[in-house]
Amino acid sequence: MSAAPPLLDVRDLTVEFSTRRGIVKAVRHVNIAVAKGETLGIVGESGSGKSVTSYAVMRILDRAGRIAEGSVTFTGVDVCAAGEKEMRDLRGREISMIFQNPRAALNPIRKIGHQIEDVLRQHAQAGSDDVTEKATAMLEQVRIARPQERYHAYPFELSGGMCQRVVIALALACRPQLLIADEPTTGLDVTTQQTVMDLVVELTRARGMSTILITHDWGLAAAYCDRVVVMEKGNVVETAASRTIFTAPTHAYTRKLMRATPRPGAALRDLLPEDLGAEPEPQAVGPAANGNGIGQPRGDNRAPLLVVENLVKEYPRKGTEGAFAKMFKRNDTGEAKPEVAMFRAVDGISFDVRRGESVGLVGESGCGKSTTSTMVMRLIDKSDGRILFDGHDIGTIPASKFARLAMRKRIQMVFQDPTDSLNPRFTAERAIADPILRLGEVTGRKAVRARCEALARQVGLPVELLGRFPHQLSGGQKARVGIARAIVLNPDLVILDEPTAALDVSVQAVVLNLLQGLKEQLGMSYLFVSHDLNVVRLLCDRVIVMQGGRIVEQGPTEHVLFQPEAQYTRDLLAAIPHPPVP
Amino acid sequence: MSEVATGAGDAAPASGLTATLRHARYIIGENPVTGFAFSLFTLIVIMAALGPLVAPYDPLASNTSVALKPPSAAHWFGTDQLGRDVLSRVIVATRLDFTIAVCSVALVFLMGGLAGVAAGFFGGWTDRIVSRVADTIMAFPLFVLAMGIVAALGNTVTNIVIATAIVNFPLYARVARAEANVRREAGFVQAARLSGNGEYRILLGHILPNIMPIMIVQMSLTMGYAILNAAGLSFIGLGVRPPTPEWGIMVAEGSAFMVSGEWWIAFFPGAALMVAVFCFNLLGDGLRDIVDPQRRT
Numbered sequence: 121m122s123a124a125p126p127l128l129d130v131r132d133l134t135v136e137f138s139t140r141r142g143i144v145k146a147v148r149h150v151n152i153a154v155a156k157g158e159t160l161g162i163v164g165e166s167g168s169g170k171s172v173t174s175y176a177v178m179r180i181l182d183r184a185g186r187i188a189e190g191s192v193t194f195t196g197v198d199v200c201a202a203g204e205k206e207m208r209d210l211r212g213r214e215i216s217m218i219f220q221n222p223r224a225a226l227n228p229i230r231k232i233g234h235q236i237e238d239v240l241r242q243h244a245q246a247g248s249d250d251v252t253e254k255a256t257a258m259l260e261q262v263r264i265a266r267p268q269e270r271y272h273a274y275p276f277e278l279s280g281g282m283c284q285r286v287v288i289a290l291a292l293a294c295r296p297q298l299l300i301a302d303e304p305t306t307g308l309d310v311t312t313q314q315t316v317m318d319l320v321v322e323l324t325r326a327r328g329m330s331t332i333l334i335t336h337d338w339g340l341a342a343a344y345c346d347r348v349v350v351m352e353k354g355n356v357v358e359t360a361a362s363r364t365i366f367t368a369p370t371h372a373y374t375r376k377l378m379r380a381t382p383r384p385g386a387a388l389r390d391l392l393p394e395d396l397g398a399e400p401e402p403q404a405v406g407p408a409a410n411g412n413g414i415g416q417p418r419g420d421n422r423a424p425l426l427v428v429e430n431l432v433k434e435y436p437r438k439g440t441e442g443a444f445a446k447m448f449k450r451n452d453t454g455e456a457k458p459e460v461a462m463f464r465a466v467d468g469i470s471f472d473v474r475r476g477e478s479v480g481l482v483g484e485s486g487c488g489k490s491t492t493s494t495m496v497m498r499l500i501d502k503s504d505g506r507i508l509f510d511g512h513d514i515g516t517i518p519a520s521k522f523a524r525l526a527m528r529k530r531i532q533m534v535f536q537d538p539t540d541s542l543n544p545r546f547t548a549e550r551a552i553a554d555p556i557l558r559l560g561e562v563t564g565r566k567a568v569r570a571r572c573e574a575l576a577r578q579v580g581l582p583v584e585l586l587g588r589f590p591h592q593l594s595g596g597q598k599a600r601v602g603i604a605r606a607i608v609l610n611p612d613l614v615i616l617d618e619p620t621a622a623l624d625v626s627v628q629a630v631v632l633n634l635l636q637g638l639k640e641q642l643g644m645s646y647l648f649v650s651h652d653l654n655v656v657r658l659l660c661d662r663v664i665v666m667q668g669g670r671i672v673e674q675g676p677t678e679h680v681l682f683q684p685e686a687q688y689t690r691d692l693l694a695a696i697p698h699p700p701v702p
Numbered sequence: 703m704s705e706v707a708t709g710a711g712d713a714a715p716a717s718g719l720t721a722t723l724r725h726a727r728y729i730i731g732e733n734p735v736t737g738f739a740f741s742l743f744t745l746i747v748i749m750a751a752l753g754p755l756v757a758p759y760d761p762l763a764s765n766t767s768v769a770l771k772p773p774s775a776a777h778w779f780g781t782d783q784l785g786r787d788v789l790s791r792v793i794v795a796t797r798l799d800f801t802i803a804v805c806s807v808a809l810v811f812l813m814g815g816l817a818g819v820a821a822g823f824f825g826g827w828t829d830r831i832v833s834r835v836a837d838t839i840m841a842f843p844l845f846v847l848a849m850g851i852v853a854a855l856g857n858t859v860t861n862i863v864i865a866t867a868i869v870n871f872p873l874y875a876r877v878a879r880a881e882a883n884v885r886r887e888a889g890f891v892q893a894a895r896l897s898g899n900g901e902y903r904i905l906l907g908h909i910l911p912n913i914m915p916i917m918i919v920q921m922s923l924t925m926g927y928a929i930l931n932a933a934g935l936s937f938i939g940l941g942v943r944p945p946t947p948e949w950g951i952m953v954a955e956g957s958a959f960m961v962s963g964e965w966w967i968a969f970f971p972g973a974a975l976m977v978a979v980f981c982f983n984l985l986g987d988g989l990r991d992i993v994d995p996q997r998r999t
Contacts, residue, residue, distance in 0.1 A: 499892055523895045533896055541889030545911045551893075558898035605893065 126153040127330050128177065128298055132190035135176050139184065146172045148354045154298065159331040161345030161362065163338065165624035169354040170334045174300045178215060179207050213243040216291035220303040222283035226275040232286045233271030236293055243294045258289040262319060281312035285319065292323055299324055302334045309484035309651060310695040317344055336624065338381045339697035342366055350374045380629035382654035383698060388636050391629035424472035425612055425645050426496065431469050431505035433491050434462040465491045467669035468505065473613065478639065478646040480660035482653060488669040493615045493649045497533050498522040529559040529609035536618040538598035542590040548601045549586040555608050575604040580634060596627035607638060615647045620655065632659060653696060657681050665689050729991045736988030742981040749793055750800040757790035761947045770964050780966035783959065788967060791947040792974050798948050802859060803928040806866035807921050813867065814874025815917055821875065822882030823905050836872035844869045848931055852940045862941040866931045870924050877920050881913040915993030922989050926982035933975055949975045
């Protein structure tokens, strides 16, 4: 890049992990150079070796891993040859790291101020006289309001975004030269993501630091990086300036990833790779195989399938004093008596879902969207309001009784985490068969088996994988099992609770297309719960935007997303980083 | 790491059982102590099954002409005050002690395991009752409680089994409760509700199979304690009565001769007891490694 030697020079790096099945090369012959003051993005899907590369630079690989080949040079020092004591000095003072989950990176039983002090003391950046002052100054720099007060807070008292700010303060406390940010905003809301990333950029620029941003999000890489390295299966496939890589990607994998990223102006089909040879495409199954027979919305088209009226969910609030209660202060409207203070997670919302329609329920964490969907799902009881499903008030049936009613099979759900939602001791076939065995009319082992195989074909899951347990399946395959289980009984309404949040973009593209295809085939209605407006735009006819338990805006997707009326919707849209359209 | 995980998954489209067996072989190969514990366990099971057939003498036949003889080629473990062969008695006693331990562990697994799973899953009153019962049992010195139960119910093998089971109840209830509690809100439990499973079916069909591995480890660890408990009760004269060969009674009988120098009568049954308890504890550690997914790298 320039004549001066780079700050960090990774040459021909190969990292091996010794496992029971022999040696696995997680990173192969990787070359990465970071110049002073540069922000480098490492982009790739899970398993691409992007995190392992950064761990190797910090020499914090776990015991099974080792640097097999190559060299890592940081400001002229050979990191591979450095002793453990030298590395301890290097970590934190010269190179520091921000991790994905800020809550896990902070010690839960130590005040945040003390944690910053620990770092300062460790690297002799402050003496006992000025350490408190310096720690408070750090909190101020990461824009934590009332730093003197927050100095005494514990991590659990702070929101996710605040915790990440504290982690940034920890990482920058000793004025390192290189910051490695490993998915720093995954799990944060878009508006929080924007403020956190802006903060990182501002602070590192001001200090002339270099940054390595590890991410799977093209938008983020485009918005914040000077150069981008694309990794696939342990190899660097492309390195280019971020401006050129987005307009003229050269490698096929880069193009595939960029295609798969939901973006304005792209339709659902556009996300799939141009040639579909590799990916098993969901088979078009004739209507006869679906029992129901019609690919059109069933029943009366005009009457809405689901009507929600003034739905309310209240939780008793624990402890009316203290930091926890202060968090919800805006809900203290005075009508609740002090001894039975209630927190309204969902505060009187009304909407409907018509037959064959996809409705998106969008909002940031804590807005009540999941509580709403869980109530509609009849897994928890409502506090007030009505839930009318196909004319029946299902809200009055206790959640504990609902599981065994015939109505159960008409409302199904696809869960957010495909791993967590599959019983680890059930095979894929057993998981798909569970609803049939409990609620279905199909009897006899052969019939159930045949139905599972038909479903597997329909969702694009190879039939020979049906005998596997969840831990033997990939994330995308598990998602398919979850979808198959949800549609096995031909439900009328399927609630999709962030069904692709845990998946890589290329898998997400395929799963979204699958969901759309199934909806058209089976005439189901979707209630799509998500925080990702780009994904909602692709799949939904109408969008409902929620904030603080209330609906701030609802309407047709194009209208809400392109001419938003509520300020909150505009903020949400503005916060999404977009890769430049090629 | 995720690459490793998927690699393992792709390479092994095997059923759960063969995968577990392969993993077990790996753990035993890694840790010879576990292998040793497993072979010792096999030996104990063989002794329990074939005891009377492999014993060189009749364990009950007394022969006063050879009374109190030290270990020799004819009597490897020596003879007791009635001239009975100590080796034969130690071998034959295996079956009784082993049976008591297995039965009591099976019983406590049913009682404690189910009560604990229900407490962890349902919470509320079920949880309060089960937890307080467990606390109450824990409040007693456990061996004294077992003595009291056997003394009150009557001096039989069945009552030893029951007493040992009751004494171990809190251990099982607490482990099962904690494990069920963390899975109560898991996605697959919610999914099971959506599939139309009732609460009891979720408890028995979804939660219980998932905590079985941990319960099996717990069973192995308490097995040693159950043997010790049974032998202890017999030692103080509760439970099994002479002349039935049983390790606890043999130690009790032999202890009188320790002072006069006939150490072997008490030593060999005591050693057998120690080896058995040791074996089950090692086995528990090994099993924990086998079922612990964290170790599956």
